[in-house]
Amino acid sequence: MRRRRSLGHDLLGLLVAAVIGFPVYWMVLTAFRPATEILSVPPKFWPGRPTLGNFSRALHSETFWANVRSSAVIGLGTVVLSLAVGALAAFALARFRFVGRKAFVVVILIVQTVPLTALIIPLYLLLNDAGMTDSLVGVVLTYLVFTLPFTVWMLRGFIAGIPVELEEAAMIDGCTRLGAFRRVVLPLLAPGIVATSVFALVQAWNEYVLVYILLSTPTKQTVSIWLVSFQTSFGTDYGGLMAGATLTALPVVLFFLAVHRRLASGLTAGAIKG
Amino acid sequence: MSADRRGRRRHRLLPYLLIGPTVLALVLVLGYPLVDMVVLAFQDMTREQLFSGSSPPWAGLDQFRRILGDGFFWTVVARTVVFTAVCVALTVLCGLFTAQLMHRVSPWVRATIAGMLVTVWAMPVMVASSIFRWLFDADYGVVNWLLSRLPGVEMSRHNWFTDPWQGFAVIVAVVVWGSLPFAAITLRAALAQVPPELEESAVLDGARPFQIMRHITLPTIRPVLVMVTTLSAIWDFGVFNQVWMMRGGQPEREYYLLGVYSFIESFAVNRYSVGAAIALVTVVLLLAGSVVHLRQMFRTGEVE
Numbered sequence: 105m106r107r108r109r110s111l112g113h114d115l116l117g118l119l120v121a122a123v124i125g126f127p128v129y130w131m132v133l134t135a136f137r138p139a140t141e142i143l144s145v146p147p148k149f150w151p152g153r154p155t156l157g158n159f160s161r162a163l164h165s166e167t168f169w170a171n172v173r174s175s176a177v178i179g180l181g182t183v184v185l186s187l188a189v190g191a192l193a194a195f196a197l198a199r200f201r202f203v204g205r206k207a208f209v210v211v212i213l214i215v216q217t218v219p220l221t222a223l224i225i226p227l228y229l230l231l232n233d234a235g236m237t238d239s240l241v242g243v244v245l246t247y248l249v250f251t252l253p254f255t256v257w258m259l260r261g262f263i264a265g266i267p268v269e270l271e272e273a274a275m276i277d278g279c280t281r282l283g284a285f286r287r288v289v290l291p292l293l294a295p296g297i298v299a300t301s302v303f304a305l306v307q308a309w310n311e312y313v314l315v316y317i318l319l320s321t322p323t324k325q326t327v328s329i330w331l332v333s334f335q336t337s338f339g340t341d342y343g344g345l346m347a348g349a350t351l352t353a354l355p356v357v358l359f360f361l362a363v364h365r366r367l368a369s370g371l372t373a374g375a376i377k378g
Numbered sequence: 379m380s381a382d383r384r385g386r387r388r389h390r391l392l393p394y395l396l397i398g399p400t401v402l403a404l405v406l407v408l409g410y411p412l413v414d415m416v417v418l419a420f421q422d423m424t425r426e427q428l429f430s431g432s433s434p435p436w437a438g439l440d441q442f443r444r445i446l447g448d449g450f451f452w453t454v455v456a457r458t459v460v461f462t463a464v465c466v467a468l469t470v471l472c473g474l475f476t477a478q479l480m481h482r483v484s485p486w487v488r489a490t491i492a493g494m495l496v497t498v499w500a501m502p503v504m505v506a507s508s509i510f511r512w513l514f515d516a517d518y519g520v521v522n523w524l525l526s527r528l529p530g531v532e533m534s535r536h537n538w539f540t541d542p543w544q545g546f547a548v549i550v551a552v553v554v555w556g557s558l559p560f561a562a563i564t565l566r567a568a569l570a571q572v573p574p575e576l577e578e579s580a581v582l583d584g585a586r587p588f589q590i591m592r593h594i595t596l597p598t599i600r601p602v603l604v605m606v607t608t609l610s611a612i613w614d615f616g617v618f619n620q621v622w623m624m625r626g627g628q629p630e631r632e633y634y635l636l637g638v639y640s641f642i643e644s645f646a647v648n649r650y651s652v653g654a655a656i657a658l659v660t661v662v663l664l665l666a667g668s669v670v671h672l673r674q675m676f677r678t679g680e681v682e
Contacts, residue, residue: 110482113479113482113483113487114483114484114487116479116483117479117480117482117483117487117488117490117491118487118490120476120479120491121487121490121491121494124476124491124494124495124498124555124558125494125497125498127498127506127509127510127513127555128494128497128498128501128509130509130512130513130520131505131508131509131512134512142518143517143518145518145523145534146523147518147520147523188399189399189400189403190400192396192397192399192400193396193397193399193400193401195396196392196393196394196396196397197397200392200393200396202390202393202394205393208397208401210672211404213668213671213672213675214665214668214672215404215408217612217664217665217667217668217671218408218412218661218664219612219615219616219618219637219660219661219664220616221616221618221637221640221641221657222415222616222637222640222657222658222660222661223408223411223412223415223657224641224644224645225415225418225640225644225650225653225654225657226410226411226412226414226415226418226654227407227411229414229418229428229650230410230411230414232428233431245406245407246407248403248407249407249408249411252400252403252404253404256400281389281392282392306500306502309502310502310503310504312503312504312619312622313618313619313622313641317645328502328504331504331505331508332504332622332623332627342512342515342518345508345512346508346509346512348508349504349505349508349509352502352504352505353500353501353502353505356500356501356502357497357500357501359500360496360497360499360500361496361497361500
């Protein structure tokens with residue numbers, strides 16, 4: 105097929121890529137710069153004498169590693185819990201017709217549109233009553249609000265893509281329904297599980313408002329709180345701030361680059377089929 | 379055969395057992411708080427009840443009368459609606475533009491754009507907001523310097539946040555930059571589904587690019603377009619983090635959006651019930667968007 109490709113389009117495409125990518129480039133560039141280059145007028149657009157000083161300032165800030173640990177614990181806890189609970193419901197949605205299925209789907213979809221900020225007050229009061237403010241377990245439980253519906257919805261799509269005949273064959277060979285799920289569907293579901301858990305992990309890593317309200321002990325707080333407090337405690341130390349931002353973004357970027365294809369197809373598959 | 383019947387009954391129960399844990403979790407962490415929020419909006423809860431644990435007094439419709447009779451509340455509502463509309467329009471337009479462009483360029487340029495999009499997609503909101511604060515810094519921000527290069531423009535030491543309109547322009551820029559990857563990548567996937575034969579025969583019939591867009595491309599990608607639009611609207615209506623970060627955790631009243639307003643009423647002023655009432659109004663307004671979203675999902679058969 106003839107596509108109308110031209111040099112003009114390619115140049116425009118590169119320009120668009122440059123504009124989209126510039127803020128990230130500027131973040132990394134600033135992070136590796138000594139203060140004299142950061143505060144130079146006119147700004148320099150190419151690397152000069154790179155330094156690790158900003159990173160060492162960021163890494164040596166008092167609570168950094170404690171905050172990374174707490175972000176990782178919260179993220180992993182959220183992922184494990186929402187996968188364990190969500191995979192079962194996804195299996196039910198993809199493979200069974202039952203009374204109330206449509207209502208369940210509507211709830212799952214509506215829930216995803218409720219903004220987290222609207223729920224902060226009652227969630228805070230709930231955990232306050234349960235004595236679970238300033239506890240990582242409390243944070244993990246509240247994060248289920250946004251990871252669980254999403255997990256169910258994504259995994260449902262992935263399971264629906266696995267031919268049901270495979271399970272039927274396993275059941276003819278003597279597997280029970282759940283046995284077939286465990287032995288046949290779960291192994292094939294691995295890519296879907298990876299994509300879904302990365303997304304849940306990233307949401308937990310990035311979330312700010314709830315942890316800001318819930319966690320008061322500095323060492324229990326997460327990386328996103330660290331980044332914001334880092335900004336205020338250092339005033340206009342943009343070198344340190346950009347180094348902190350780079351460190352915060354790095355694991356997420358790596359994860360995303362690893363799974364983005366599956367993520368995009370998982371999010372859109374159904375909508376395009378229509 | 380009783381064994382067979384028992385087996386069948388277990389088979390009927392199985393889906394309910396499978397969704398059981400999810401339903402339980404949702405009721406606990408979502409259903410209960412939602413109901414509690416509605417109840418709270420009809421009470422008068424302050425710091426006193428939070429610490430004593432006593433139940434707050436009923437206030438009937440007082441909170442709603444207070445906020446709905448307050449001109450400032452309506453200013454915030456209008457501001458949030460306009461903010462959302464601008465963000466969504468820009469996200470969808472830029473997304474469509476980028477997706478169309480990716481359709482037209484050489485493979486290596488396409489890969490470059492895709493790589494940039496995924497990197498930006500992965501940027502945490504707080505990171506994105508920090509970057510834009512630095513880009514738009516009054517003294518050393520690169521944006522002020524670049525704009526000052528334009529003939530007749532003098533922007534050095536210009537503070538973008540003195541004037542809320544300009545401040546919101548920066549906030550819109552972060553929001554659109556952050557949501558562009560999702561829009562562009564999903565729309566690009568949709569554009570790939572447009573049959574090339576249709577476009578080619580339209581060209582042979584003498585159709586102009588605008589007509590091809592209007593009569594062939596848009597109808598094909600309509601479901602995805604509606605999905606991207608409604609999802610962006612739902613997300614942008616609840617924007618909180620970008621404003622919070624840009625204003626250093628202490629947004630001025632001129633920078634309140636509904637999410638920020640509700641949060642500050644609750645946790646800065648400790649008027650939890652007023653905050654809950656504002657949140658409730660927000661959710662009700664959002665439901666309008668959700669209905670459109672749901673109808674599209676059902677129509678495309680995604681749900682069945």
